């Protein structure tokens with residue numbers, strides 16, 4: 001009965017709701033979706049309905065305790081990636097849909113109005129969204145209160161916060177930028193289950209200074225001195241060669257960082273027909289192959305030290321299973337929520353359980369990285 005309801009919700013969203021939503025400007029729809037999720041989070045009847053209709057019980061196969069991630073337990077491998085809800089106002093709805101964890105944010109030390117509108121352009125033919133938000137958010141002093149409430153009131157959702165450097169002239173200097181991150185980390189102490197450090201937002205006027213190994217080392221050295229209550233994962237850039245990416249990982253493993261989130265938006269527009277005047281960077285399907293590659297390579301060299309969260313172009317259970325077999329212990333989505341609707345979460349969980357069982361894995365943990373070597377032998381080098 002519930003599966004039928006979830007299938008109907010998927011069908012209804014993709015065939016009826018999405019065509020209407022996609023006629024409206026994406027900037028407007030994003031705001032409306034947040035308002036709707038906030039509303040649903042606040043009203044008991046909606047909360048109950050979301051939980052009831054999106055429920056999927058098969059936690060034994062999907063649940064994991066990640067020792068390398070300070071022993072954090074996850075009900076299933078699916079999480080919401082950073083960017084959907086910068087100010088952490090929809091946690092109850094996100095938990096109700098069935099996500100095991102969520103990276104809210106990215107938030108910054110100070111309020112940030114973001115870039116000039118439009119922030120989004122849809123590319124349905126590529127299953128992608130062009131994003132040029134520029135880290136608009138209320139600032140960590142405000143967000144730390146909402147995130148703290150979300151963390152203390154959630155039962156299963158591991159509430160994470162993504163932090164980035166404020167996108168303004170003050171934090172453009174490296175030393176100020178480092179203090180900006182340190183302030184956010186300090187402010188969030190005890191208020192989240194984990195922290196994601198976003199060094200790879202491609203939409204800021206000062207670029208991504210901390211995707212340079214020496215500057216990353218300076219940043220992480222400073223952050224090592226800040227007390228934290230849970231594990232830390234680093235949100236990695238996607239537009240690096242493996243050699244450049246590995247140099248960053250060499251720095252990461254010397255510091256108090258437990259994981260890497262692979263990866264952020266794609267900058268390169270190769271082989272895609274996109275109007276030149278559209279500003280921003282790509283989410284969704286165009287990010288998938290590079291992210292798969294970086295997940296596999298990272299797993300093979302650093303899998304014994306770092307927990308990998310894989311994201312980029314996950315729309316189906318097969319996409320998620322592939323990232324897991326390439327080395328991701330956790331998998332996140334952002335674009336799929338917009339393209340497929342909330343019922344995509346039980347759809348992904350149910351499909352993943354089926355795939356794991358078909359291959360004889362009694363728990364998702366056992367599948368992690370099982371295809372990485374074979375993949376790396378045949379994959380092209382990036």
Ligand SMILES: Cc1cc2nc3c(=O)[nH]c(=O)nc-3n(C[C@H](O)[C@H](O)[C@H](O)COP(=O)(O)O)c2cc1C
Pocket residue numbers: 081082083084105106129131133135162198201235263264265282283284285287311312313314332333334335336
């Ligand atoms: C609307 C939107 C906003 C985003 N904002 C952020 C952000 O603030 N911080 C961040 O680390 N990543 C951000 N991202 C990148 C996503 O977290 C993710 O890395 C990327 O979209 C690939 O995943 P997907 O294919 O599931 O969308 C954003 C993505 C989208 C679609």
